[in-house]
Amino acid sequence: MNAVTTEKKIRVRFAPSPTGMVHVGNARTALYNWLFARRTGGEFLLRIEDTDLERSEVRYEMQLIEDLHWLGLDWDEGPGRLGNAPEGPYGPYRQSERLEIYAKHTEQLLNEGKAYRCFCTPEELEAERKQATAEHKPQVYSGKCRSLSQETIDQNLVAHKPYAVRLRIENHPLKFHDLVRGEVEFAPETVSDPILVRSAIGGASQGVPVYNYVVTVDDALMGITHVIRGDDHISNTPKQVAIYEAFGWTVPEFAHLSTILGADRERLSKRHGATSIASFREMGYLPEALVNYLALLGWGAEDGKTETFTLDELAQIFSLERVTPSPAVFDFDKLNWLNRHYIKLADPQRLAALALPYFSEKLAQATAPPEAWFLRLLAMILPSVDHLDQLPAKAAPIFDYDAEAGRTNPENAPLLNTDSVGIVLGEFAHRTRAHMGPITPELFKEWMNEIKAATGVKGKDLFHPVRIALTGAHSGPEFDKLLPLIEEGSSLGMGIQSVQERMQQFTGA
Numbered sequence: 001m002n003a004v005t006t007e008k009k010i011r012v013r014f015a016p017s018p019t020g021m022v023h024v025g026n027a028r029t030a031l032y033n034w035l036f037a038r039r040t041g042g043e044f045l046l047r048i049e050d051t052d053l054e055r056s057e058v059r060y061e062m063q064l065i066e067d068l069h070w071l072g073l074d075w076d077e078g079p080g081r082l083g084n085a086p087e088g089p090y091g092p093y094r095q096s097e098r099l100e101i102y103a104k105h106t107e108q109l110l111n112e113g114k115a116y117r118c119f120c121t122p123e124e125l126e127a128e129r130k131q132a133t134a135e136h137k138p139q140v141y142s143g144k145c146r147s148l149s150q151e152t153i154d155q156n157l158v159a160h161k162p163y164a165v166r167l168r169i170e171n172h173p174l175k176f177h178d179l180v181r182g183e184v185e186f187a188p189e190t191v192s193d194p195i196l197v198r199s200a201i202g203g204a205s206q207g208v209p210v211y212n213y214v215v216t217v218d219d220a221l222m223g224i225t226h227v228i229r230g231d232d233h234i235s236n237t238p239k240q241v242a243i244y245e246a247f248g249w250t251v252p253e254f255a256h257l258s259t260i261l262g263a264d265r266e267r268l269s270k271r272h273g274a275t276s277i278a279s280f281r282e283m284g285y286l287p288e289a290l291v292n293y294l295a296l297l298g299w300g301a302e303d304g305k306t307e308t309f310t311l312d313e314l315a316q317i318f319s320l321e322r323v324t325p326s327p328a329v330f331d332f333d334k335l336n337w338l339n340r341h342y343i344k345l346a347d348p349q350r351l352a353a354l355a356l357p358y359f360s361e362k363l364a365q366a367t368a369p370p371e372a373w374f375l376r377l378l379a380m381i382l383p384s385v386d387h388l389d390q391l392p393a394k395a396a397p398i399f400d401y402d403a404e405a406g407r408t409n410p411e412n413a414p415l416l417n418t419d420s421v422g423i424v425l426g427e428f429a430h431r432t433r434a435h436m437g438p439i440t441p442e443l444f445k446e447w448m449n450e451i452k453a454a455t456g457v458k459g460k461d462l463f464h465p466v467r468i469a470l471t472g473a474h475s476g477p478e479f480d481k482l483l484p485l486i487e488e489g490s491s492l493g494m495g496i497q498s499v500q501e502r503m504q505q506f507t508g509a
């Protein structure tokens, strides 16, 4: 007989809480889930974990959906799919819309005696904790309400005594298999009858189910086969395993991804610079660069050296076996290197559209269509930036010419204090005044040769003063590119001064 393999289809999920911006750690979790699903022909779904109603906000949900799409990720089920595609057969995919499902499952556990009502008050629990501390014992729940008589329970219910629902943990070690870390085992005491549903307080009819509980119910009901998430959830996992066991559900595979650290080996935080996906986008990182970088934060290609991958390439070769358990250090220099790499490869029109917001005010003042000119400006300055928000500073010599700043900048002083400066600039200014029409690179070269022959000044002493007079800085792009941009730009409005105007302002003549 032929063995029929009915391998379960791989299903993974990204389950963010919409309580803030998506940061690089979460985005990497989303990416690894996505890559694993695409690599294995499985399914990737998005579930919104918004049971914390006070901290969850719709704007964060919208933002995270936008961030994921921007990174190039799509999902097979869940809210916010591309093209408004249906959410899928396992919905609802927002936990706030699944409360009845959790309540039904709580009833089931209570009826089967796998969970029990705990009427302990916060004060009683606090007293227990204090005593445990005094006796140097672990702070675990005493199990006081584990075996209340039905009579006591009924009396308490009639008296509307608030209660939490706790899982009854059986006395055996709680094990799980982690694809990144191997076998992980916890003693049952460390879990100590965890709360599934918090006590209803303030007259609420129902208590709030806790994260460990709802995440397990959802993962099980949604058929999740692999739970890939940050390692801050390792200590939650035994509780979740116990819940799977109570329901008799198959425990999924787990893969806990290492923490991301800053260069000082402290947990990556705002202190280290940008951490949210939105802020990287605002700074002008290309999504393909960020996604490539995130892939390398804890995973490496088999050859151990290739570092540039498109999302499609990653989806062909990604494997959880190559994910490292050691913490990954976020390296802004490497991200910048990748961003420069992708800027080089990107279509100029696309880059222009991405760069536009940084220049929109200036370009709006143009008196003639500035597009072609803008593309040439970008071609000149893009090679010198790590991310696009640095472009305006690189374009400042064109847009924001400031003669006074050029004259007084201490960096320029040694170059402006030579004996020959006056004569070189005088010769150059004289030529600009006497010339009608734009100054082309050819004409510029001709003039510089003439000035060299007439004054005997050459090299640095010849070119630096002219550059400072025209741009305010002693270094910058080649004159061949710069001059046409200045001259043509000056005829497009936008406050760009011509070479002649610049010389006038700089020399005061």
Ligand code: GLU
Pocket: 015, 016, 017, 049, 215, 228, 229, 230, 233
């Ligand atoms: N909502 C949880 C978080 O954002 C999900 C954790 C999990 O993947 O189980 O951390």
